[in-house]
Amino acid sequence: MALKIGDKAPLFKLYSDEQKEVGLADFTGGHLVVLFFPLAFTGVCTEELCTMRDSLAEYNRLKSSVVAISVDSVFTLGRFKAAHELNFPLLSDFNKEVSRQYGALYDTFVMGMEGVSKRAAFVIDEEGVVRYAEVLESAGDQPDYSAIKETLAGLQ
Numbered sequence: 001m002a003l004k005i006g007d008k009a010p011l012f013k014l015y016s017d018e019q020k021e022v023g024l025a026d027f028t029g030g031h032l033v034v035l036f037f038p039l040a041f042t043g044v045c046t047e048e049l050c051t052m053r054d055s056l057a058e059y060n061r062l063k064s065s066v067v068a069i070s071v072d073s074v075f076t077l078g079r080f081k082a083a084h085e086l087n088f089p090l091l092s093d094f095n096k097e098v099s100r101q102y103g104a105l106y107d108t109f110v111m112g113m114e115g116v117s118k119r120a121a122f123v124i125d126e127e128g129v130v131r132y133a134e135v136l137e138s139a140g141d142q143p144d145y146s147a148i149k150e151t152l153a154g155l156q
Contacts, residue, residue, distance in 0.1 A: 002103025002120075002135040009034075009124045010101040014069065014091040017077040022067065022089055029126055031064035031155055033148060036104040036120040038139045040072045040080035040090075048119070048142050053086050055145070062152040069093050070117050093117065104135050119143065123151045131155060 003009065013023035024032070035052065037045040052059075052066055059066055066088040070077070077090040091098075096115045099105040104120035106113075121143035123132035132151040134143055 003122065003130050003133050005130055005133055007130045007133075009122065009128050009130050010098070011128075012098040012101070014093055014098060015074050016092075017074060017081045017090040019074050019078075022091055024124070024128065027065050027067075027124075028128070031062070031126060031131075031152055032124045033059060033064055033066045033152075034102070034122040034124060035066065035068040035143065036093075036099055036102065036117040037068055037070050038106075038109065038116050038119060040070060040076050041083075044119070044140055044142065045070075046084060049080075049086055049090075050084055051142070051145065052088065053084065056087050058149065059152070062149065063156065064123070064152050067091055069098060071096055071099065071115060102135075109139070121148055123148060123155075125155055 011024050013021050016022045069091045071093050074092045081090050093099050099117040104118045106116050109116035120135040125131050
């Protein structure tokens, strides 16, 4: 079941594209945009993360950080980040625990693949409370960036 606005965000610790442990607690004192994406090196995922890369300064002005989570390995995420010069952490949920906790995991994705992250976006405030939640059923859709920014602006 997906998280809802007002829920306490589940704590997590995952390994980043730099093979360092990163957790929700590392972002206390600020707002955090948590993106889930199905698979590195796919068209819509690349477009989504490059959109975030290109507008990261705007998110930073809204006193927020961004992380993106998929079930890809840290090695794949490292190459993906380098190939597209992404400027925020990519976290590996290889064991699918965090995607499941956030309600952002397909039972079955395309071509019979099981356990792939859904495209989803969450805004978590400095208290660890979910202030925006969007879980998309279609991997071809992108998050509502305007609604994410509007939510962040309202937290200022």
